[in-house]
Amino acid sequence: QVQLVESGGGVVQPGRSLRLSCAASGFTLSDHAMHWVRQAPGKGLEWVAIVSFDGGEEHYADFVKDRFTVSRDNSNNTLYLQMNSLRTDDTAVYYCARNFIPEDPRSSFDTWGQGTLVTVSS
Amino acid sequence: EIVMTQSPATLSVSPGERATLSCRASQSISSFLAWYQQRPGQAPRLLIYGASTRAAGIPARFSGSGSGTDFTLTISSLQSDDFAVYYCQQYDDWPPYTFGQGTKLEIK
Numbered sequence: 001q002v003q004l005v006e007s008g009g010g011v012v013q014p015g016r017s018l019r020l021s022c023a024a025s026g027f028t029l030s031d032h033a034m035h036w037v038r039q040a041p042g043k044g045l046e047w048v049a050i051v052s053f054d055g056g057e058e059h060y061a062d063f064v065k066d067r068f069t070v071s072r073d074n075s076n077n078t079l080y081l082q083m084n085s086l087r088t089d090d091t092a093v094y095y096c097a098r099n100f101i102p103e104d105p106r107s108s109f110d111t112w113g114q115g116t117l118v119t120v121s122s
Numbered sequence: 123e124i125v126m127t128q129s130p131a132t133l134s135v136s137p138g139e140r141a142t143l144s145c146r147a148s149q150s151i152s153s154f155l156a157w158y159q160q161r162p163g164q165a166p167r168l169l170i171y172g173a174s175t176r177a178a179g180i181p182a183r184f185s186g187s188g189s190g191t192d193f194t195l196t197i198s199s200l201q202s203d204d205f206a207v208y209y210c211q212q213y214d215d216w217p218p219y220t221f222g223q224g225t226k227l228e229i230k
Binding site: 108 | 154156158160164165166167168171177209211213214216217218219220221222223224
């Protein structure tokens, strides 16, 4: 079945870096744009980034611009989020999510991973 | 950036009753609106897209309506596993995609 599994979360000091991965299965990753969404403890959902189906286009929320980079390896069915210059307010569960309509980013998110927790603390 | 505002923040309803959740966009988003359910400790799940189309496998007791700036999610005859947090999301004007702050549906 269609599945997304995130990994790579953990505890990291402010200013350091971390890379998250999202392994896709049950569908052709290269058909879909993909997203990262985060949720701080006890808070709501916050969109972080999108990467186009072929990795040629990326967009970010203002609060992560110039610090985070989204990328993908379609040959290995994996999505990534490189997070640099981490701040304490980046502490959250990070979810990867599939764009419902494969070629159209004007779409809802139909499949979500279980999330990976990133804790930024000294 | 389009701001999504959900009301109420918390809704207390008895099992078997109907729940009505509201979502308002700060500008028109046509029907580019989705609803998600999030149970404690779980990832969000897509319920409704296009303001009124149920996602695959979603029971018919969930229905969405509205267009432009005002939207409603209705859950008829609430069941025990419907008590969760519900989020609306606009995907008309991006980036960024924006979510409402959520409505917690609790057992009365």
